[in-house]
Amino acid sequence: MGGFGSGGHNLRKRYLEQFRSLNAAYFQKHSILTDGWRGMIHWKNDSQDKPCISVEGGRNQVTLIYRARQDNAADWKNVRDTFPIVWSPRHLGGAQAYFGCLRCNARAKLLYLANLHFRCRKCHNLVHASSQEQPGNRATRKNQKLRAKLGAPQGLGDYVPRPKGMHETTFQHYLERIEEAECEINDDMIRILQRIQKTSVRLSINQKDFW
Structure with missing residues (x-):
């Protein structure tokens, strides 16, 4: 065994x-x-x-x-x-x-x-890997999973066709969840760019002080 x-x-x-x-x-x-x-x-x-x-x-x-x-x-x-x-x-x-x-x-x-x-999970103190992900990474994985269910392209913002035989109400529900995930991805990208910009400004100030 x-x-x-x-x-x-x-x-x-x-x-x-x-x-x-x-x-x-x-x-x-x-x-x-x-x-x-x-x-x-x-x-x-x-x-x-x-x-x-x-x-x-x-x-x-x-x-x-x-x-x-x-x-x-x-x-x-x-x-x-x-x-x-x-x-x-x-x-x-x-x-x-x-x-x-x-x-x-x-x-x-x-x-x-x-x-x-x-x-059980609590006794071993185990957590889902997704709970440790950054918001943008988690949203990206969610977006990819939803798009895969619909057979849609994996690109951010790409057109999502309605699968044959899927009810319109169900399709709209999927589209709303995809839109929510993509908004979260965009928000996370903005936060990253803002942090990079702040870091660049601090580096610029330090260089001026040094010289």
């Missing part, structure tokens, strides 16, 4: 995108939350080593069995954790499954592997 401890799992910047995760909705969809279920879960990896864990499923709890090492340490440790499954009623019927975090007891849709164990 493949272990964990190499790759992007123990980098200093603790972005949740850098850690492997387990999704309770995936467990529910694939009938893992069934008493007596036994199997393996694999993660895609470009290397020959295919990280995986052994899972013992159940309606009210699941057990994870795997090997891991902390901060790329030489020694691997065997880990066995059993998580309670919390069921929450859905508005339209049925129920949604959540993991019960073993550290804080809160319900969590996703668990992340860090420091040897799967725990």
Whole structure:
């Protein structure tokens, strides 16, 4: 069984995108939350080593069995954790499954592997990478994502054609979100230019004082 401890799992910047995760909705969809279920879960990896864990499923709890090492340490440790499954009623019927975090007891849709164990995002103190982005970078990524959904050019301010079959109201909603993102990009560019201008003025004053 493949272990964990190499790759992007123990980098200093603790972005949740850098850690492997387990999704309770995936467990529910694939009938893992069934008493007596036994199997393996694999993660895609470009290397020959295919990280995986052994899972013992159940309606009210699941057990994870795997090997891991902390901060790329030489020694691997065997880990066995059993998580309670919390069921929450859905508005339209049925129920949604959540993991019960073993550290804080809160319900969590996703668990992340860090420091040897799967725990919720808050317990591992993980944040989305997008939360650390500059406003302009975040808006640029948003603009590109929206344009890609419409099959439109990626350039700032380029014409956005309405996809065939898309309702006009839906299309206008996309256009409004694209316009908001592009306005934020332009505002960020103006702020950058203003900072550059102020820096240039200060450098000019210092040079005059020096000579």
